[in-house]
Amino acid sequence: MFGFNITWILASAISIILIFVCRNVSKIYDYWLIRGVPYAKPVWGFGNLSFIMRKSAWEFFDDLRRKHPLDYVGIYLGWQPALVVQSPELARRILVKDFKNFQDRYLYSNSSDPLGSLNLFTVKNPIWSEMRHHVAPSFTTAKLRTITELMNLNATELVQKIQRDYIDKKQPVNLKELFTMYTSDTVGYTVFGLRVSVLSGSDSPLWVITSHIVRWTFWRGLEFTMIFFMPVIAKIFKFKFFSGPATEYVKQLFWNVVKERENSKTTEHKDLVQLLLKMKETMKLPAEAGSQLADDLMLAQAAVFILGSVETSSGTLSSCLHELAHHPEEQEKLYKEVSDALTRSGKEVLEYDDLMELEYLSACLYETMRKHPAVPYLDRICAKAYDLEGVRIEEGVPVLVNVVALHHDPRYHPNPELWDPSRPTAASENDNLGYTFLPFGEGPRFCIGKRYGMMQMRAALAQLIHKYRVEPGPVPYIVQPDPYSVLLAPKNGGCVKFVRRHKAN
Numbered sequence: 403m404f405g406f407n408i409t410w411i412l413a414s415a416i417s418i419i420l421i422f423v424c425r426n427v428s429k430i431y432d433y434w435l436i437r438g439v440p441y442a443k444p445v446w447g448f449g450n451l452s453f454i455m456r457k458s459a460w461e462f463f464d465d466l467r468r469k470h471p472l473d474y475v476g477i478y479l480g481w482q483p484a485l486v487v488q489s490p491e492l493a494r495r496i497l498v499k500d501f502k503n504f505q506d507r508y509l510y511s512n513s514s515d516p517l518g519s520l521n522l523f524t525v526k527n528p529i530w531s532e533m534r535h536h537v538a539p540s541f542t543t544a545k546l547r548t549i550t551e552l553m554n555l556n557a558t559e560l561v562q563k564i565q566r567d568y569i570d571k572k573q574p575v576n577l578k579e580l581f582t583m584y585t586s587d588t589v590g591y592t593v594f595g596l597r598v599s600v601l602s603g604s605d606s607p608l609w610v611i612t613s614h615i616v617r618w619t620f621w622r623g624l625e626f627t628m629i630f631f632m633p634v635i636a637k638i639f640k641f642k643f644f645s646g647p648a649t650e651y652v653k654q655l656f657w658n659v660v661k662e663r664e665n666s667k668t669t670e671h672k673d674l675v676q677l678l679l680k681m682k683e684t685m686k687l688p689a690e691a692g693s694q695l696a697d698d699l700m701l702a703q704a705a706v707f708i709l710g711s712v713e714t715s716s717g718t719l720s721s722c723l724h725e726l727a728h729h730p731e732e733q734e735k736l737y738k739e740v741s742d743a744l745t746r747s748g749k750e751v752l753e754y755d756d757l758m759e760l761e762y763l764s765a766c767l768y769e770t771m772r773k774h775p776a777v778p779y780l781d782r783i784c785a786k787a788y789d790l791e792g793v794r795i796e797e798g799v800p801v802l803v804n805v806v807a808l809h810h811d812p813r814y815h816p817n818p819e820l821w822d823p824s825r826p827t828a829a830s831e832n833d834n835l836g837y838t839f840l841p842f843g844e845g846p847r848f849c850i851g852k853r854y855g856m857m858q859m860r861a862a863l864a865q866l867i868h869k870y871r872v873e874p875g876p877v878p879y880i881v882q883p884d885p886y887s888v889l890l891a892p893k894n895g896g897c898v899k900f901v902r903r904h905k906a907n
């Protein structure tokens with residue numbers, strides 16, 4: 403009798419709590435309705451995130467703009483209301499004009515993940531502005547010129563690897579992996595001053611790191627997605643921005659390089675480690691912060707430079723080769739531009755200034771980034787209540803700029819699904835075509851590695867297209883994005899067929 407009463411009381415209490423939670427969570431989903439903002443219908447408990455691990459974030463933003471072709475649309479990241487902005491004018495206001503209200507990103511790792519929460523991409527103010535100021539000189543034109551020489555050496559090794567492995571040995575090409583190797587060899591020098599070459603088959607500590615950083619298994623994808631879209635959950639479960647092994651390898655390599663520098667007392671290096679060591683001496687941190695914070699900040703910047711330079715460029719280069727393989731006329735035009743430039747210059751390999759002058763080559767890359775932007779949306783959080791065209795955005799509400807929507811809007815880019823490098827493209831890396839072209843973001847938080855990323859892609863593409871003709875591989879033209887990756891990456895890596903153009907390479 404007594405047992406029955408306890409069970410009955412417990413069951414009633416649980417039911418009451420459940421009803422209370424359900425009613426209150428349901429009320430949360432009235433947020434945009436009450437404010438008269440058009441919104442995407444949420445699923446109870448998930449909000450609009452029920453796509454996670456089934457579809458990529460890229461496809462989510464693409465679906466959103468197709469179903470809601472409006473200037474702005476409300477969504478729910480779990481139970482958190484967020485506003486998605488899809489017009490150039492609203493993007494300008496959030497990213498540039500009223501940046502003071504939107505200085506930080508919504509995504510967040512947690513304090514138990516210093517590499518994940520203190521890097522330039524994730525770190526909040528006031529540390530962000532201090533950090534940005536210190537690492538901004540990473541890619542001055544002078545430094546970029548030097549790095550381009552190394553990019554060219556690596557691009558030559560890339561060309562040789564294609565002959566050795568994919569033509570002679572007839573192994574299937576995994577474009578994403580191939581370009582991850584190329585970018586990984588370059589970033590070894592940029593960050594640590596190390597000359598490494600996984601492309602030529604030698605052991606590379608950088609490859610150990612990068613191959614872990616961008617390995618998007620189900621669980622890694624879930625951790626990363628939660629950090630971007632549901633930081634509260636990431637905090638509770640202590641999810642990490644970089645995988646455990648990647649974190650350990652970055653730490654080991656970073657401190658080994660620092661120790662070597664201290665022992666040899668050399669300061670003439672031009673890499674990121676040297677810049678960070680200088681930053682440590684001059685950085686203004688909160689008085690209560692210990693030296694651990696300074697160390698964590700250095701390490702976090704090294705890690706995010708590795709991720710930033712590898713993942714986006716390798717994905718974009720994969721998409722670009724895929725499009726060229728399916729557009730033979732455009733490919734021949736590009737080949738001619740590169741070939742003519744080589745003849746004119748009398749050089750074996752085009753250098754920094756030559757590469758900068760290749761307009762059609764830049765246009766192929768820009769058009770690839772328009773159609774397939776590696777970063778599908780730009781993330782900001784509202785720091786102070788703000789009125790956007792009559793919509794009151796409250797403090798703490800995320801505002802996401804839908805880059806896929808802007809890049810695929812036929813009003814700004816007619817026939818947007820067509821890959822056409824002859825359409826008006828950005829005239830320079832700083833041209834956002836009236837906020838309709840934002841592959842590197844915009845405003846004070848724009849991509850710090852934009853010029854480096856472009857140069858790294860130019861160097862590889864120029865050499866590849868001069869040596870090989872690319873033809874479609876055994877994959878359909880419409881490539882499925884990897885559902886586990888927040889950034890755009892081709893599922894299974896992407897594939898083309900390389901055919902040698904000249905007898906002697």
Ligand code: HEM
Pocket residue numbers: 522523524534706707708710711712714715718776777780781840841842843844845846847848849850851852854855856
């Ligand atoms: C194709 C190449 C690249 C693309 C498409 C790309 C794209 C982007 C985008 C869209 C953002 C967000 C900007 C915003 O929110 O307004 C960003 C930020 C960032 N990127 Fe890149 N990126 C590329 C290459 C690189 C490289 C090579 C590095 C490092 C060497 C890098 C490091 C970063 C960092 C640290 C941030 C955060 C900046 C901040 O918040 O202050 N990226 N990138």
